Amino acid sequence: MENTQKLFELACSCRLNAYTPYSHFKVGAALLSGNHKFFCGCNVENASYPCGTCAEAGAISAMAAAGETKILEILIVADTPQILPCGNCLQKILEFGDDNTLVHSADLNGSIKTFRLYDLIPHFFKAGDIKNAD
Numbered sequence: 001m002e003n004t005q006k007l008f009e010l011a012c013s014c015r016l017n018a019y020t021p022y023s024h025f026k027v028g029a030a031l032l033s034g035n036h037k038f039f040c041g042c043n044v045e046n047a048s049y050p051c052g053t054c055a056e057a058g059a060i061s062a063m064a065a066a067g068e069t070k071i072l073e074i075l076i077v078a079d080t081p082q083i084l085p086c087g088n089c090l091q092k093i094l095e096f097g098d099d100n101t102l103v104h105s106a107d108l109n110g111s112i113k114t115f116r117l118y119d120l121i122p123h124f125f126k127a128g129d130i131k132n133a134d
């Protein structure tokens with residue numbers, strides 16, 4: 001629970017810096033890496049709408065930039081009753097997660113629901129699905 005509270009606080013703090021001039025829908029994400037380091041991200045919109053970045057992707061990018069390669073837990077927060085990662089972000093989390101990775105969904109009041117990653121994306125595409133073209 002201690003990690004979850006820290007993830008919540010970091011995600012809420014990072015959410016305040018979200019760049020959302022179009023949707024005004026601010027999202028924050030924070031994750032705990034395999035080496036027990038915390039990283040956070042916020043969504044960043046773009047006038048060319050599909051070119052924006054989700055909060056989860058920002059947190060994962062910060063983690064990768066620090067040389068980390070494992071996600072133990074990730075928390076996403078927005079001003080909705082429950083927010084879950086989009087399919088694209090689930091695939092990004094899966095790249096660094098496993099069947100023990102926890103995905104926490106939080107609202108601004110601190111109500112948190114927890115899921116196992118594989119429960120959210122049970123039929124996933126993985127590295128082993130790529131075959132060499134040789």
